[in-house]
Amino acid sequence: MRYVITAQPNPDAPSKPADFDPALFKAYMAFNEEMHRAGVLIACEGLNPAGRMGHAIVKNGKRVAVDGPFAETKELVGGFYIIEVPTFEDALAWAAKAPSGMGFDDVMEVRPLTGAGDLPPELVELIKEAAPSWSATFVKGR
Amino acid sequence: MQRAISAVYRIESPRLIAGLARMVRDVGLAEELAQDALVIALEKWPETGVPDNPGAWLMATAKRRAIDQLRRTKRVGEKHDALQQDLEAERSDPQQQIAEALDDDVGDDLLRLVFTSCHPVLSSEARVALTLRLLGGLESTEIARAFLVPEPTIQQRIVRAKRTLADANVPFEVPHGDELRARLGSVLEVVYLIFNEGYSATTGSDWMRPALCEDALRLGRILAELMPRESEVHGLVSLMEIQASRTRARSGPNGEIVLLLEQNRGRWDRILIARGLNALARAIGVAPDGLGPYALQAAIAACHARARTADDTNFVEIARLYGELATITPSPIVELNRAVAVSRAYGPARGLELVDALRDEPALAHYHLLPSVRGDFLHKLGRDDEARLEFARAASLTRNERERQLLLARAKKLTSG
Numbered sequence: 231m232r233y234v235i236t237a238q239p240n241p242d243a244p245s246k247p248a249d250f251d252p253a254l255f256k257a258y259m260a261f262n263e264e265m266h267r268a269g270v271l272i273a274c275e276g277l278n279p280a281g282r283m284g285h286a287i288v289k290n291g292k293r294v295a296v297d298g299p300f301a302e303t304k305e306l307v308g309g310f311y312i313i314e315v316p317t318f319e320d321a322l323a324w325a326a327k328a329p330s331g332m333g334f335d336d337v338m339e340v341r342p343l344t345g346a347g348d349l350p351p352e353l354v355e356l357i358k359e360a361a362p363s364w365s366a367t368f369v370k371g372r
Numbered sequence: 373m374q375r376a377i378s379a380v381y382r383i384e385s386p387r388l389i390a391g392l393a394r395m396v397r398d399v400g401l402a403e404e405l406a407q408d409a410l411v412i413a414l415e416k417w418p419e420t421g422v423p424d425n426p427g428a429w430l431m432a433t434a435k436r437r438a439i440d441q442l443r444r445t446k447r448v449g450e451k452h453d454a455l456q457q458d459l460e461a462e463r464s465d466p467q468q469q470i471a472e473a474l475d476d477d478v479g480d481d482l483l484r485l486v487f488t489s490c491h492p493v494l495s496s497e498a499r500v501a502l503t504l505r506l507l508g509g510l511e512s513t514e515i516a517r518a519f520l521v522p523e524p525t526i527q528q529r530i531v532r533a534k535r536t537l538a539d540a541n542v543p544f545e546v547p548h549g550d551e552l553r554a555r556l557g558s559v560l561e562v563v564y565l566i567f568n569e570g571y572s573a574t575t576g577s578d579w580m581r582p583a584l585c586e587d588a589l590r591l592g593r594i595l596a597e598l599m600p601r602e603s604e605v606h607g608l609v610s611l612m613e614i615q616a617s618r619t620r621a622r623s624g625p626n627g628e629i630v631l632l633l634e635q636n637r638g639r640w641d642r643i644l645i646a647r648g649l650n651a652l653a654r655a656i657g658v659a660p661d662g663l664g665p666y667a668l669q670a671a672i673a674a675c676h677a678r679a680r681t682a683d684d685t686n687f688v689e690i691a692r693l694y695g696e697l698a699t700i701t702p703s704p705i706v707e708l709n710r711a712v713a714v715s716r717a718y719g720p721a722r723g724l725e726l727v728d729a730l731r732d733e734p735a736l737a738h739y740h741l742l743p744s745v746r747g748d749f750l751h752k753l754g755r756d757d758e759a760r761l762e763f764a765r766a767a768s769l770t771r772n773e774r775e776r777q778l779l780l781a782r783a784k785k786l787t788s789g
Binding site for chain 1 (some may be wrong): 470
């Protein structure tokens, strides 16, 4: 079963983004290496904390794109891992092994990805019909 | 909390058991020590919380247990001294343990554990159970559930396997030279056996058991990094990643089987395909003398994975790859698959010629896919009466309920049409 681990700041007391720390960076790479060598790491990406951010919000019942609003530190997401492990507890145990101190990684949120197995058959059929190609992005359930 | 601790143990246990086995030179004893450490963790961690470095904690605890046990049994000597030294060294530098977690020594220990768990002195069932337990970190209940057998059966299998290894004095080491090649074959076979049991369940009413496929993939990915220079390891990983990419497309909404060329390719898992193609490239990169059987099968699977639609499939290339496979590992099953590819590339009449040559093959006498494939060719050639008989025969031979239904449906369709 697949889980997404998302690195987030602590909403109550977000820590400031830290200066680049080679030792911490190395610890993160060692964490990646360990998950890879354990055969559980499927994919991972980091979000550029210095990059621009935009929102598409609903205004007067219509969705419009806006440059910003500039997010509070507590709203920023550091990045994510997708891992494939036998149980939720394994995913949580891996998350607990992550280093910390990057600034956007106070909390490692662990959530299962939906798989076709989690959906009732009629919904699967509806998705297949309405989104034949996108259904490829479904992540399989255990 | 107990499940959380079990999960931590699952993550840490392969390296723990591998490290202990190097010290005590006995895989069975090493696993018992690791289990002892788990029992102590289950007592203590609910109060203290999970330690910062659970792997190091479990290792230190298991080593202490080992020393106690050696003292009690008065087997003081070389083993004891080595353990004592290790324990002292670790007390003086706990950080060292973290650094060691990823270094090559641990990799070597894990590799020794792989080759011991898959040792030819063990039956294939025992190798599977022991590998899932020691390297996959699965508990007996989980293995039992996966293989649909009672838990005591698995427990006995593991106990007996450990005893066999001890009785045969199987050394805890990685084989060298020619022996490595042969023994590697046995390791890969165990992993692929686990995968296949998940991919095409031979028993039960489910057509697939994806959890077993995931377990096998995890084992394969571990092996790939333990033996990055071995082309066939990457070949096997590639084959499994690409086959697993089709899991969601292989069954319909009611659990019925959907065959490869009829699958909705939109439901193939692109992440696994990308991983599989990457692994195939690695397999090719370290195989200057040509590909082995797993990498060739992966190359065939890759032909399907690369095709946008079934009609785009490069069957000429697939037929060629099967020809190559038949040269290095001649077998009636490979020949049957080659016949299917040849029929797609050059027409059903050519395929039927190859299949007819297999009809007296004793190894295929009870193999449902022979009549199933032959029925398909006959149907394409317009010989539906003969085709119907072949599908009915195939249905009577398969042990999988879903597959039987599919074959009966095909036979019935020819009756009405």
